[in-house]
Amino acid sequence: MTETITLTEIPGNGGLYAKAALGAVPLPGALSARKPVLPDRRVTIDGVQVDPGHLAAYCHATGLRFSDTLPLTYPFILAFPLMMELVVARDFPFTAVGAVHFENVIERTREISVAEPLDFSGHIENLREHPKGLLVDAVTEVRVGRELVWRQISTLLHQQRTSLSGGPKSAPPPDEVPPPPLRVQRVDQKMINRYAAASGDRNPIHVSGIGAKAMGFPKTIAHGMWSAAAILSTIEGRVPEKITYMVKFGKPIFLPSSVNIYADRVASGWDLSMLHPKKGYPHLTATLR
Secondary structure (H helix, E strand, C coil): CCEEEECCCCCCHHHHHHHHHHHCCCCCHHHHCCCCCCCCEEEEEEEECCCHHHHHHHHHHHCCCCCCECCCCHHHHHHHHHHHHHHCCCCCCCCCCCEEEEEEEEEECCCCECCCCEEEEEEEEEEEEECCEEEEEEEEEEEECCEEEEEEEEEEEEECCCCCCCCCCCCCCCCCCCCCCCEEEEECHHHHHHHHHHHCCCCHHHHCHHHHHHCCCCCCECCHHHHHHHHHHHHCCCCCCCEEEEEEECCCCECCEEEEEEEEEECCEEEEEEECCCCCCEEEEEEEC
């Protein structure tokens, strides 16, 4: 039987990060073993009202237009603490520390007004192996009354050995000088600090040089969902109401950096990408359909 956690307010990310850090500390003996089974649990919160000041700060950090409707990616910020509430649990198959955002899919049925009260429901499903570790899908649904208006699948990767690890590795594609971009985006720590404040995602890999090095990065990196939001500003006003936005995250953007932005109109929507300006490898590839 599904356990339902009903919240009365969206939890603060600070407390969730503390739980994540504690969850990474092994318990003694058999208690420390995590079972490879997802707990049957969901988290809900009803009647969430968007704070226009918070929305304005998000738009300032991402370059998206502030209006009386929500940007396509904005509900992710409200849903993120609910996802974390599930992942930091001690009976989750892996620790939240070290998990990375692998890819993201957003489905929107219509534009959402800032004034509409939003009901959120989230759960985790589809635990599976990958050559680089374990994957799970964090699913969030947003309703206005009984109407489903926004749905998201955030795929998380926890890097560890699995039965698929150790196989032959394909040769990485050679670096190629990319074609001339639609525009060049400069990304620096000040910009990412604004996003961290607006999103509540102050993971040390994004805001602390020491924290980034502790997690194996030479410098701080930009948030993947900052990239997914910022690239949409390139086609602002040309995104249909009913849309599916599929994002795959590539190599991290080290701060500070410049990245090449591409947006190509296709018959069924848009193909978007964010590439390294000299080596051409992708930081992000995405489709809008």
